[in-house]
Amino acid sequence: MSLTYLEAIREAQARALRDDPRVIIYGQDVGAFGGAFKATKNLAGEFPGRVMDAPISEDAIVGAAIGAAIEGMRPIVEMQFADFSTVGFNQIVNQAATLFWRTQVPCPITVRLPFGGTSGSGPFHSQSLETIYAHYPGLVVMTPATVEDAYSMLLEAVAIDDPVIFCEHKYLYYHLKADKLPTEAVPTGKARIARAGRDLTIVAYSAMVHEALAVAEELKTEGHEIEVVDLRSVKPLDTDTVMASVARTGRLLCVGESWPWGGVTAEVVARVATEGFALLDAPPMRLNAKDTPVPYHPNLWAAHRPTARSIAAAARKLLRQ
Amino acid sequence: MVQAADSVAVRFRPVAAGTAVFSELCTSAFRWMLLARLLDEKFASLYRAGKIHGGVFLGRGQEALSVATALALRPGDVFAPLIRDAAGRLAFGDTALDAARTYLGSALGPMRGRDGNVHRGKPREGLLPMISHLGAMISVVNGILLARRLKGIQGTVGAASIGEGATSTGAFHEALNQAAIEKLPLVLVVANNHYAYSTPTSRQFACDSLVDKAAGYGVAGHRVDGTDLEACLKTLQHAADQARAGRGPQLVVAKLLRLCGHGEHDDAGYIDPKLKTSPVGRDCLKVAEEFLLQQRWADAATIAAWRKEKTHEVEEAVTAAQREPTPDPYEEDWTALSSGQLREGNE
Numbered sequence: 081m082s083l084t085y086l087e088a089i090r091e092a093q094a095r096a097l098r099d100d101p102r103v104i105i106y107g108q109d110v111g112a113f114g115g116a117f118k119a120t121k122n123l124a125g126e127f128p129g130r131v132m133d134a135p136i137s138e139d140a141i142v143g144a145a146i147g148a149a150i151e152g153m154r155p156i157v158e159m160q161f162a163d164f165s166t167v168g169f170n171q172i173v174n175q176a177a178t179l180f181w182r183t184q185v186p187c188p189i190t191v192r193l194p195f196g197g198t199s200g201s202g203p204f205h206s207q208s209l210e211t212i213y214a215h216y217p218g219l220v221v222m223t224p225a226t227v228e229d230a231y232s233m234l235l236e237a238v239a240i241d242d243p244v245i246f247c248e249h250k251y252l253y254y255h256l257k258a259d260k261l262p263t264e265a266v267p268t269g270k271a272r273i274a275r276a277g278r279d280l281t282i283v284a285y286s287a288m289v290h291e292a293l294a295v296a297e298e299l300k301t302e303g304h305e306i307e308v309v310d311l312r313s314v315k316p317l318d319t320d321t322v323m324a325s326v327a328r329t330g331r332l333l334c335v336g337e338s339w340p341w342g343g344v345t346a347e348v349v350a351r352v353a354t355e356g357f358a359l360l361d362a363p364p365m366r367l368n369a370k371d372t373p374v375p376y377h378p379n380l381w382a383a384h385r386p387t388a389r390s391i392a393a394a395a396r397k398l399l400r401q
Numbered sequence: 402m403v404q405a406a407d408s409v410a411v412r413f414r415p416v417a418a419g420t421a422v423f424s425e426l427c428t429s430a431f432r433w434m435l436l437a438r439l440l441d442e443k444f445a446s447l448y449r450a451g452k453i454h455g456g457v458f459l460g461r462g463q464e465a466l467s468v469a470t471a472l473a474l475r476p477g478d479v480f481a482p483l484i485r486d487a488a489g490r491l492a493f494g495d496t497a498l499d500a501a502r503t504y505l506g507s508a509l510g511p512m513r514g515r516d517g518n519v520h521r522g523k524p525r526e527g528l529l530p531m532i533s534h535l536g537a538m539i540s541v542v543n544g545i546l547l548a549r550r551l552k553g554i555q556g557t558v559g560a561a562s563i564g565e566g567a568t569s570t571g572a573f574h575e576a577l578n579q580a581a582i583e584k585l586p587l588v589l590v591v592a593n594n595h596y597a598y599s600t601p602t603s604r605q606f607a608c609d610s611l612v613d614k615a616a617g618y619g620v621a622g623h624r625v626d627g628t629d630l631e632a633c634l635k636t637l638q639h640a641a642d643q644a645r646a647g648r649g650p651q652l653v654v655a656k657l658l659r660l661c662g663h664g665e666h667d668d669a670g671y672i673d674p675k676l677k678t679s680p681v682g683r684d685c686l687k688v689a690e691e692f693l694l695q696q697r698w699a700d701a702a703t704i705a706a707w708r709k710e711k712t713h714e715v716e717e718a719v720t721a722a723q724r725e726p727t728p729d730p731y732e733e734d735w736t737a738l739s740s741g742q743l744r745e746g747n748e
Contacts, residue, residue, distance in 0.1 A: 104551065129551065135582060137575035140540035144579060147544020150524045153551070155544075170572070174532050175541065181737040182516050185524045218737035241739045269743050316745045 081260060086253035088227045089119050089192075091261060092234035093156060097127045100154060103238060105131040106141055107158030107192075116160050117194060117253060138168030145189045146176050154238050155189050162195035162247065163207045176243040177218030186241035190234070196249040196287055196337055199381050203373035206381075208336070210285075211343035213245040214315040220244045221315040222268065225289035227258035229312060232265030240268070249287040256290075271318035273325065277307035280331040280399055282391070283322055283348050285311040288335045294388040295395055304399055314344045322348060323356045330361035331398050335386050340368035362401035367394050423634075424698040430472055430492070430630055431689050431699075434464035436711045437488035438686055440497055443715050444504050448665045453504050455517045460485035462660030463592050465685035466625070468492050469633035470560050470590050473641035479545050479559035481529040481538035484519045485592065485659070486562050493528060495521070497714055501722035514728030536563060536572030539589060543576055546585045558644045560588040566597025568614065569605055577650065581618045586644035588637070588651045592627060594659040595681070599671045612654040620650040627657030628681065630689035658682045 083091065096103045105120055111133040114121035124131040134141045138159065145155035159165045165172065172191060179187040197206040214221045220242050224230045230248060237244035266272055274289055275296050282292040289310045296306035309325050311318065326332050332352055334345040345366035352364055369385045441459040448457040460467055467482070467489035474480055480493045491497065502510025503521040511521050512530075522530030527545075531538055542559035549557045567573050568591060580587040591611055595602055608614065615622025621643060625636040633655065640651035658681045662669040676682050693699040699707075736744045 135575070135578060137540075137579055139537075139572050140543065140575035140579040143537060143540025143572070143576060144544035144547055147541040147546070148548040148551075149544075150529075150541070151545045151548035151552075153548045167571075170534050170537060171540070174534055175537060177737065178532070179524070179530075180739045182512060182520075183522065183524055183530055184739075186739040220738070220740070220743055240743070242743065267742070316743050 082257050083227065083261070084254055085227045085230045085248070085256040086117060086119060088231035088258070088261065089234055089248055090121055090123070092231045093120060094123060094126065096154070096156070096235060096238045097123065097130060100238070102152060102154040103130070103156065104148065104153055105156045105158065106134050106145055108134055108136060108160050110134075110158050115158060117250070119158065119192070119194075138164055139171055142168040142171035142189070142191065143175065145191075146171060146179065146187055149187050149189050150179075150185060156238060157189060157191045159191060159193050161205050162193035162209050163204050165191065165193055165209060172213070172219070172243070172245070173216045177216045180242065181218055187243050188238075188241045190237040190244045190246055192234075192246045192248060194250050194253075195247045196251055197374050197381060197385050198250050199378040200376060201374070202376035206374035208247075208338035208369070210245070210247050210314050211338045214344065218242065219315065220268070220313065221247065222313045223247045223285040224312065225252070225274070225284075225286050225310050227256050228262040228265070232262050233268060233312070236265065236268050247286060251287050252290075266312065268313055269316040269318060271312055271321035272310045273321070274308040274310040275306065277305035278329055279304045279306060280333060280395055281307045281309060281322070281325040281329045282395065283309045283311060283325075283332065283334040284336070285314055285344065286337065288337055288386060291386060291388045291391055292335060295392045298388065298392055299395060304395075306395065311344070317344075317347060317351070319351050319355070322352060323359070326352055326356055327359045330359065332360065332364040333391070333394055333398055334364070334366040335391055336366070336368050337385050338369060340371050343368065362398055365394055365398050367391060424696065426472065426634060427630065427689075427696075428693060428698055430465075430468045430634060431693055432707055432711070433468045433471075433492040434488050434630070434686050434689060435707055436497065436714060437464050437468070437491055439708070439711050439715045440491075440500060440718070441487050443719055445665050447504070447719070454506060457504070457665040458484040458519050458663070459661045459665065460487040462658055462685060463594060463627065464488040465630040465633045465689060466590065466592055466627040466655045466657060467562070469630070469637040470562060470588070472634065473588070473637040474558060474560055477527065478557055479527045479529065479542055481531065481542050481559070481561040483531055483538075483562040483564065485564075485594070489562065490528070494526065495528060497718035498721055501718040502725065505719070505722045506727050507722050507725040508728045509725045510722070534572070535567035536570035536576065539563070539573065539576035539587070540579060542587060543580050543583065543585055546587060547583060556645055558586045558588060558641050560590060560641070562590050562592065564597060565591060565593040565595070565602060565605055565611060566600065567591075568611055577618050577620065577652070580650040581620050584647070584649040586647070586649075588640050588644050588653060590637070591652065591654045593654055593656050595676060596659055596663075596669075596672060598663045598667075601673075610654065612652065615652040618650070618652070620652050621648065623651060623653045625653060625655045626680075627655030628683040628685045628688050630685060631692055656681050657685065660684060
């Protein structure tokens with residue numbers, strides 16, 4: 081048996097619905113249709129009444145999920161694309177994220193964001209929004225890079241008492257496969273050494289982990305051993321694992337698919353530079369998408385985001401310093 | 402007899418005009434209105450004396466509508482009040498003490514100094530804490546009602562208060578449409594007080610009456626004179642009954658005038674003087690008092706005694722809150738997450 085990243089997300093939701101009667105799913109086309117990406121395929125039939133189609137109202141979808149959470153449910157909201165979550169942004173960052181802090185009543189909602197670029201999707205179906213959500217206090221932001229993490233972290237997201245922004249990469253949906261579902265998982269908030277090395281640390285998350293791993297393989301033929309850190313969740317951010325890796329390698333390259341101004345890569349570099357400056361043998365580097373909306377045409381799209389090629393070039397430059 | 406009328410049990414009783422029970426409901430409502438008005442006046446005077454950090458937002462002129470909304474609800478129902486719902490909050494179960502604690506930043510209040518003034522609530526007790534983004538609470542009420550339905554709990558009604566300004570938001574549209582699709586027992590109460598901060602209705606909407614919107618959403622609409630307590634009590638009770646009976650969302654639009662500034666920092670010089678002297682500019686508290694006297698459900702001496710009693714209640718609440726500790730930044734845990742293992746350092 082083999083299953084994809086997308087199937088793992090579907091299986092995690094099926095298990096959450098099976099194991100916990102408080103779990104419900106709410107989103108556009110998630111019911112009988114099974115979701116725009118089929119992440120909720122057959123779930124409406126298997127769990128009658130608990131997988132509900134919503135009108136095109138992201139604000140009210142999140143607002144209702146918050147109300148249901150106050151009432152003791154564990155709602156999973158599917159945004160059809162991460163890009164559309166900006167319509168529900170107010171409810172996420174002002175209502176859900178502040179509720180516990182204001183009232184001590186937790187807000188256990190999971191907002192699934194199918195995110196990231198795929199060729200041909202253009203500016204409004206390709207965005208990576210982990211940065212803006214990570215900026216707000218009161219939210220947990222997960223960015224699983226593997227089939228196993230997609231499954232176990234989504235179950236964890238549902239179990240966590242705080243609102244979780246679950247960023248699932250659309251490019252990984254079909255490209256990533258695993259033999260079986262995991263039976264145990266690394267705790268949320270802990271990064272993972274995806275590949276051990278001693279010459280350079282590449283910190284990445286979500287789809288960029290796989291680009292970084294390809295670079296590590298390529299640079300091995302040039303005699304370099306690259307360590308790849310998969311952050312898994314960008315908030316909380318596992319500074320300890322990053323710092324320990326940089327202590328081993330002395331060099332840091334941080335890669336993210338979101339825009340360059342601020343963001344996860346800037347945060348990682350800032351933490352290493354302020355807390356671990358003495359560990360560095362060369363100035364830290366970061367690589368992001370270009371500072372434009374995400375383009376539609378494959379020629380432009382491929383050059384907009386970091387790729388194995390651009391990451392390798394940055395890594396070589398850093399290794400020469 | 403008067404004490405009994407204030408108890409929540411009165412909410413269980415059917416309302417019928419002209420009966421003794423309705424007289425009890427009216428006198429109870431009036432007493433909540435009186436308490437709310439006196440509490441508001443106290444906060445305004447504390448504000449002028451520089452004793453309150455941040456703004457003070459009064460419900461002056463909206464007490465009849467507000468109290469009628471709360472009194473149409475039963476224990477177990479849900480209420481999402483807005484800034485001018487001092488009367489409704491109290492009638493729903495909030496206390497003058499918690500109101501004073503929140504305004505004065507007591508560490509013992511429901512918000513513990515983390516939020517102030519009208520931003521208070523107890524979600525688990527059905528009293529939702531408003532955020533400032535207008536229209537945002539309606540879908541949260543929807544979610545609670547949806548969850549109740551999923552859990553098989555019947556007979557719950559959820560009420561949300563907004564002003565006419567909030568009807569211009571996307572959140573209002575999305576939430577009312579959502580409630581209509583799900584046929585939720587939502588009572589959405591719009592206080593058309595004619596000004597959203599300084600913006601008059603002519604710059605807010607172009608339809609004849611906001612109640613016309615009900616048909617567009619496929620929900621029932623009710624209009625009411627928000628200065629008339631009797632009308633408010635009857636209309637809100639009817640709307641809540643309809644919602645409880647499974648007839649879907651009820652949009653109640655009340656016309657009235659905000660008899661104060663947006664906040665106490667605002668002199669409201671922009672309010673059209675003609676509105677103030679028109680029927681919508683009547684003070685609902687005075688209208689209610691005259692109604693009680695006219696019905697002989699209370700005499701002037703009784704009302705004076707109530708005023709004295711409520712004044713005392715307000716003084717007690719404020720004095721108690723003033724004696725309480727304020728939040729200590731060194732004791733504060735400085736985290737917005739409930740999951741301890743996921744907290745990041747705050748150095």
